[in-house]
Amino acid sequence: MLTYIVRRLLQLFIVLFGVSIITFVMLYVIPGDPARMLAGKNATEEKIQEIRVQKGLDKPIYIQYGKWLGGVLQGDLGESYYLQQSVGSMIVENAPNTIQLALAAVLIELLGVPLGIYSALRQYSFWDTTLTTAALIVWGIPVFVLGVFMQWFFGLKLDQWLGVDIFPLTGAGDNVLWVIPASWESLMSLVLPAVTLGVIEVAYISYMQRASMLEVIRSDYIRTARAKGLSERVVVGKHALKNAVIPVMTIAGIDLGALLGGAILTETVFARPGIGLMIYEAIGRRDAPVIAGGVLFATVVYVFANLFVDLGYAAVDPRIRLEE
Amino acid sequence: MGERLLEVKDLSTHFFTHVGVVKAVNGVSFTLDREETIGIVGESGSGKTVAALSVMRLVPDPPGKIVAGDVRLAGRDLLALTEDEMRAVRGNDIAMIFQDPMTSLNPVFKVGDQIAEAIMLHQDKKKDEAWEMAAALLERVGIPDAKKRVNQYPFEFSGGMRQRAMIAMAISCNPDILIADEPTTALDVTIQAQIMDVIREMQTQFRSGVIMITHDLGVVAEIADKVMVMYGGRTVEYGPVDAIYYDPHHPYTWGLLGSLPRLDLAEKHRLQPIKGQPPDLLLLPPGCPFVGRCAYEVPRCRGEWPPLELVGPDHGVHCWIPVERRLEMRAGLPRFKEWVA
Numbered sequence A: 001m002l003t004y005i006v007r008r009l010l011q012l013f014i015v016l017f018g019v020s021i022i023t024f025v026m027l028y029v030i031p032g033d034p035a036r037m038l039a040g041k042n043a044t045e046e047k048i049q050e051i052r053v054q055k056g057l058d059k060p061i062y063i064q065y066g067k068w069l070g071g072v073l074q075g076d077l078g079e080s081y082y083l084q085q086s087v088g089s090m091i092v093e094n095a096p097n098t099i100q101l102a103l104a105a106v107l108i109e110l111l112g113v114p115l116g117i118y119s120a121l122r123q124y125s126f127w128d129t130t131l132t133t134a135a136l137i138v139w140g141i142p143v144f145v146l147g148v149f150m151q152w153f154f155g156l157k158l159d160q161w162l163g164v165d166i167f168p169l170t171g172a173g174d175n176v177l178w179v180i181p182a183s184w185e186s187l188m189s190l191v192l193p194a195v196t197l198g199v200i201e202v203a204y205i206s207y208m209q210r211a212s213m214l215e216v217i218r219s220d221y222i223r224t225a226r227a228k229g230l231s232e233r234v235v236v237g238k239h240a241l242k243n244a245v246i247p248v249m250t251i252a253g254i255d256l257g258a259l260l261g262g263a264i265l266t267e268t269v270f271a272r273p274g275i276g277l278m279i280y281e282a283i284g285r286r287d288a289p290v291i292a293g294g295v296l297f298a299t300v301v302y303v304f305a306n307l308f309v310d311l312g313y314a315a316v317d318p319r320i321r322l323e324e
Numbered sequence B: 001m002g003e004r005l006l007e008v009k010d011l012s013t014h015f016f017t018h019v020g021v022v023k024a025v026n027g028v029s030f031t032l033d034r035e036e037t038i039g040i041v042g043e044s045g046s047g048k049t050v051a052a053l054s055v056m057r058l059v060p061d062p063p064g065k066i067v068a069g070d071v072r073l074a075g076r077d078l079l080a081l082t083e084d085e086m087r088a089v090r091g092n093d094i095a096m097i098f099q100d101p102m103t104s105l106n107p108v109f110k111v112g113d114q115i116a117e118a119i120m121l122h123q124d125k126k127k128d129e130a131w132e133m134a135a136a137l138l139e140r141v142g143i144p145d146a147k148k149r150v151n152q153y154p155f156e157f158s159g160g161m162r163q164r165a166m167i168a169m170a171i172s173c174n175p176d177i178l179i180a181d182e183p184t185t186a187l188d189v190t191i192q193a194q195i196m197d198v199i200r201e202m203q204t205q206f207r208s209g210v211i212m213i214t215h216d217l218g219v220v221a222e223i224a225d226k227v228m229v230m231y232g233g234r235t236v237e238y239g240p241v242d243a244i245y246y247d248p249h250h251p252y253t254w255g256l257l258g259s260l261p262r263l264d265l266a267e268k269h270r271l272q273p274i275k276g277q278p279p280d281l282l283l284l285p286p287g288c289p290f291v292g293r294c295a296y297e298v299p300r301c302r303g304e305w306p307p308l309e310l311v312g313p314d315h316g317v318h319c320w321i322p323v324e325r326r327l328e329m330r331a332g333l334p335r336f337k338e339w340v341a
Helices: A002-029 A034-039 A045-054 A061-073 A087-109 A112-121 A126-139 A143-162 A184-217 A220-227 A232-260 A264-269 A275-285 A288-316 B048-055 B083-089 B111-123 B127-140 B159-171 B189-206 B217-223 B241-246 B251-258 B323-331 B336-340
Strands: B004-017 B020-033 B037-041 B064-073 B094-097 B177-181 B209-214 B226-231 B234-240 B309-312 B315-317
Touching: A002 A061, A002 A288, A034 A045, A034 A275, A061 A288, A087 A184, A087 A232, A087 A264, A087 A275, A087 A288, A112 A126, A112 A184, A112 A232, A126 A184, A143 A184, A143 A264, A184 A232, A184 A264, A220 A232, A232 A288, A264 A275, A275 A288, B004 B048, B020 B037, B020 B048, B020 B064, B020 B209, B020 B226, B020 B234, B037 B048, B037 B217, B048 B064, B048 B177, B048 B209, B094 B159, B111 B127, B111 B159, B127 B159, B159 B189, B177 B189, B189 B209, B189 B217, B209 B217, B217 B241, B226 B241, B226 B251, B234 B241, B234 B251
Parallel strands: B037 B209, B037 B226, B094 B177, B177 B209
Antiparallel strands: B004 B020, B004 B064, B226 B234, B234 B315, B309 B315
């Protein structure tokens, strides 16, 4: 088990190395000169050249990469071109909001598990058809469309009808213990983005859970369990459930990993400070150190989430042995 | 024989699918006494398994439904029981061993857990005690090192051992009736005989009645006291095992026996396959389902199901061909002399 984890962590370094190279190459290839953008619209060529030299942008890309990598190995992710702030401190500042949003969204999406099981156990019933159809429709809505709709309906219309301001349209509140909303307002500002992300995933998870439950419930070992005289509650709750959640666990785990790296679209629509919004804004400004640092952070989180999913597998399914 | 355990009368189980009604079991009757073994034989899709599942009321509903008949366990009408009452019967009075031991055990629970579960459910035992009994049962069905094995998962067992574990699970509550649905089909030939031995031993120890579902007439000859031959959801012939082997009356039974390899004969013969395909259960004729494949068909066969005709003590057949004609035809079969020899 331990050797397995160590090996996976070593693989992480290879992944990070690859991801950082790709990020650098892409930054180099996409149009837009960071020095020119930094200098402003009316800057002279000399001024631009001066900034270029100052930020080291006049050097070949592999020198730039080498310098950056050297810093990273010493724990220094560099400094933002614009904000006179180290990338490390920007990540520390933005991560709590993103983690909060990711955890809330995944908690919401886990509602899909009971919904999917309910559907599967009453296959082709009115509620199954309704839930499955609704799931397919919701699943097809792009997150930015749903986000804007949520802002319009729950942020604006609801407030107008009720005459009170319940859900803020944008932003995030203060947190205590890193990720726990510190106030009612802070919690309310989490609701719309979390529900936007969560609802779409509820649809996906419930659809997947239904499929996997239907497959399990028809398997031979379920018939064996019934033949023993077990009640339907034990057959479903013990024998079927443990087998049926395995595929769904993967989806939820990988979702969590992806969201922890920053929900770019959602954070942008709700102008909610977080890793996603940080990267999005940095891309607009060609703020290379912030982009590279943000992507690196997202990669680390994603790889760790995958590792936890795999460890979770081994806990649920005895056939999976991690040492081998 | 002894005490009557099971009486199945005119059992019909149909599946209601969107393409039509599948008459998987169509008016099947049989009885089973204590310590007796009945072999249900027939090819795939003849309704053997559905008949057995109907006795346990385990036919998936929907689409399946027991549409007619009477199933009595020691006089008790099983079809009239509530689902809760029926659950107390399953695993306790009637237990079942399934065809494929590779998929019939739950992969994510320990073997001991799966056996102990049935014991705790029906016998009011504590967990520790039930696990000890599970280990003892594993030992009884011939699994070495049972104390350790009970803590293992199914994937750590070979196919033969899994089937032994299934048997241990089935006998854990000392059932009156043991239904074995092709228990050796998915196993290596070398293991098959061992598994049959275990089943027979358990039957003697627990004085159970056994329903042995198989398409292997060799197995039936070895273990069964009486045989029911099924075809297209119908019983075409039933009787004591000797009567079925030495005095078969239905052309389908002839076909089955004729397609059996014989190693005990000096003279070599080709196997005689039954020509044609098994019937589509959606499009069964109102009469005998064997029409079309039967070489001796008479005009009446297609339109009307023949009534039961007793041809010996406890030996019945459903066939329109007059008995004298039948015996004549049978005598003319190339391999019939070998059967009776």
